[in-house]
Amino acid sequence: MRRNSDLIRAILLAIEKDDRCEVLRIPDIGGYPDEAVHFHARLLVEKGFLKTYFPDRTGRQPWVCIRLTWEGYDFLDAIRDPVVWRSVKRVASKAGSWSIETLAAIAKAMVVAKVEALGLAA
Numbered sequence: 001m002r003r004n005s006d007l008i009r010a011i012l013l014a015i016e017k018d019d020r021c022e023v024l025r026i027p028d029i030g031g032y033p034d035e036a037v038h039f040h041a042r043l044l045v046e047k048g049f050l051k052t053y054f055p056d057r058t059g060r061q062p063w064v065c066i067r068l069t070w071e072g073y074d075f076l077d078a079i080r081d082p083v084v085w086r087s088v089k090r091v092a093s094k095a096g097s098w099s100i101e102t103l104a105a106i107a108k109a110m111v112v113a114k115v116e117a118l119g120l121a122a
Contacts, residue, residue, distance in 0.1 A: 005098060007032055007040045009085060012049065012076045015068055047100055049075060075100065078107035 007029065014027040026041050028034070044050045049072030068076070079085050088106045092098040 001036065001039050003043065004032075004036070004040065005089065005092075005103060007036060008044065008100075009076075009079055011037065011041055011044060012068065012072060013080070015050070016073075016076060044072065048072075049100075075104050078104050078111065084110050 010029045010032070011027070014029060018027065026037055029037050041050065045052050048069055051066045051069050053066060079088060084107055087110060088103055089098075091106050092102060095102070
């Protein structure tokens with residue numbers, strides 16, 4: 001299965017939105033099969049963006065996300081704005097490939113450019 005940056009963003013947004021924020025089932029993400037959502041959520045765990053535990057390793061009980069990590073929030077904050085997100089994806093596609101680090105770097109550069117354009121740079 002290929003990584004999908006839009007699904008990664010959707011998972012982070014859905015988890016942040018949930019009011020329970022300490023114990024979360026992996027949310028249903030419209031338009032994506034459960035297998036893809038779980039696969040991408042596991043990638044986010046491996047990257048350190050989600051902190052999880054697995055209550056039942058037999059597979060009978062769904063795994064549970066405890067929370068977004070600091071790194072997960074930082075990445076989400078960088079790509080939260082839909083306009084920035086579209087621009088980030090456009091720039092990354094011109095480069096021919098992407099990684100989480102690349103997407104975050106592009107988004108942060110765009111935010112810095114916005115701050116400088118507003119005359120708010122220190």
